[in-house]
Amino acid sequence: MAAITGTVYDSSGQPVEGVVIQWSSNEEPPVSSHERASRSIDDGSYRLVLHQGSWDVHGTKDGTRTEPETVVLGADGAVADLHFP
Incomplete structure (x- = not known):
């Protein structure tokens, strides 16, 4: 696992x-068969602890991605x- x-x-x-x-x-x-979710905190930062490998990451808020x-x-x-954008 890494972050x-x-x-x-x-x-x-x-x-x-x-x-x-x-x-x-x-x-x-x-490594994971479905999307999962977390949230950014008050300073906009986030941290994901995942298995090593290749990942697609994006964020959404109020209908904008x-x-x-x-x-x-x-x-x-x-x-x-x-x-x-």
């Missing part, structure tokens, strides 16, 4: 609280900031 950490930003570069962070495996076979990020998670963890 993906990051911050969610709005279109003006400000951190966003309460964004639903979703992730799914893009490994073959999938961030640009998706593909993250390759190794033993040292990974950083993936998310941005609303």
Whole structure:
């Protein structure tokens, strides 16, 4: 297990609280067979503890979705900031 950490930003570069962070495996076979969710905290940051591998991560709030990020998670963890268009 390792952690993906990051911050969610709005279109003006400000951190966003309460964004639903979703992730799914893009490994073959999938490490996780369905999307799961977490939330960003008051400073816009989030932390996901997942198995090492390749993951698709995005956030949604009020019907708007961030640009998706593909993250390759190794033993040292990974950083993936998310941005609303």
